[in-house]
Amino acid sequence: GDSVTQMEGPVTLSEEAFLTINCTYTATGYPSLFWYVQYPGEGLQLLLKATKADDKGSNKGFEATYRKETTSFHLEKGSVQVSDSAVYFCALTLGVLTGGGNKLTFGTGTQLKVEL
Amino acid sequence: NAGVTQTPKFRVLKTGQSMTLLCAQDMNHEYMYWYRQDPGMGLRLIHYSVGEGTTAKGEVPDGYNVSRLKKQNFLLGLESAAPSQTSVYFCASSRTVYNEQFFGPGTRLTVL
Numbered sequence: 203g204d205s206v207t208q209m210e211g212p213v214t215l216s217e218e219a220f221l222t223i224n225c226t227y228t229a230t231g232y233p234s235l236f237w238y239v240q241y242p243g244e245g246l247q248l249l250l251k252a253t254k255a256d257d258k259g260s261n262k263g264f265e266a267t268y269r270k271e272t273t274s275f276h277l278e279k280g281s282v283q284v285s286d287s288a289v290y291f292c293a294l295t296l297g298v299l300t301g302g303g304n305k306l307t308f309g310t311g312t313q314l315k316v317e318l
Numbered sequence: 319n320a321g322v323t324q325t326p327k328f329r330v331l332k333t334g335q336s337m338t339l340l341c342a343q344d345m346n347h348e349y350m351y352w353y354r355q356d357p358g359m360g361l362r363l364i365h366y367s368v369g370e371g372t373t374a375k376g377e378v379p380d381g382y383n384v385s386r387l388k389k390q391n392f393l394l395g396l397e398s399a400a401p402s403q404t405s406v407y408f409c410a411s412s413r414t415v416y417n418e419q420f421f422g423p424g425t426r427l428t429v430l
Contacts, residue, residue, distance in 0.1 A: 206360070238421075245322070245408055245421035246361075291360065304349065304415040305376065308360035 204229045206292050208309035215282055215316050223277040223312045225266075225292035233294035235259075235268050235275040236306070240289045249277075249290070282316045289313045319344055322422035324409050330428045331399045339394040339425050341409030349412045350392040351419065352376075352384060354405040361408060367392055368415075399429045 209224040227233065234253045238246040250259030255270035266277045275292060292309040322343045331337055341350065348369050353361040363376030367386040381403060383395045392411075396403060406426050410419040 243423070245423045246410075247421070248418045251418070304412065304419070305363050305366075306361070306419060308362075310358050310360045 204233070204294060204296065204307045206294055206307055206309035208290075208292050208312050211289075211311070211313040213312060213314050215314070217284055217316055217318055218281045219316075221277070221279040221282045221286075221314065223290055223292075223314070225275045225277065225309060227273050227275065227292075227294050229273075229294055229296060231296045233296050235266070236293045236295070237264070237266055237275070237277050238291040238293060238308075240291065240311070242288070246291060282314070284316045284318060287314055287316045321345065322409055322411055322420050324407075324422040324425050326425060327423070328426045330430065331396075332430050333400060335399050336395070336397050337399065337427075338396075339407055339409075339427075341392045341394070341411075341422060342390055343392075343409075343411040343420070344390065345411060345413070345420065346389070347411035347413050347420075348389075349415060349419075350386065351410040351412075352382070352392065352394045353408045353410065354378065355408060355424070356405050364394065364407075399427075401429045403427065404429045 205228045236251045237249040239249045250261040252259040252268035258267045264279045289311045291311045293306045325340045351366040352364040355361045365384040370389040373384045385393045409422040412419045
């Protein structure tokens with residue numbers, strides 16, 4: 203079946219450090235890929251997405267490139283801030299479920315802690 | 319706009335009790351979803367709805383029922399709670415099947 207694998211956390215960085223969170227996927231078709239962020243006590247928010255190979259999604263200084271050859275969608279940020287502390291989820295969708303819904307398959311999440 | 323709201327935020331049940339979680343969205347979205355989040359497992363889809371009056375099973379539907387009597391509301395019911403249903407439950411909605419899903423803040427449920 204379809205699956206998403208993320209690096210284990212927590213990841214602890216100093217402010218202004220470079221961030222990489224690895225994400226690889228297995229899918230039977232050509233998925234769309236997403237990064238969601240969950241701040242403490244809140245629901246998930248879409249951070250960025252890419253819908254086809256070589257697309258780069260970007261938002262708030264975060265970037266991720268859809269690499270079909272390596273089935274990866276790694277999240278990067280050049281200089282993290284304390285306010286980036288959150289749990290980051292990589293996810294994919296192949297589109298419609300039987301019946302019409304849209305199922306997101308999530309990774310297990312990676313907690314990021316940024317310290318001063 | 320409030321977006322997606324969920325009630326209650328927290329709940330503790332005893333085994334065998336029943337309860338209903340309410341999800342409401344004010345974005346006029348057709349699609350709504352219920353997920354559960356468990357440590358080390360990400361989020362898993364319980365049930366979903368493609369419009370008012372419709373529901374369908376996701377990947378972990380056992381022990382749950384849902385109803386979508388009004389377009390803006392999606393209810394998740396537990397008829398006889400079990401400790402294995404201790405989890406954080408998230409509701410989400412999207413305008414179409416291809417659009418971004420918007421998530422509520424979650425309900426933390428503990429079953430003793």
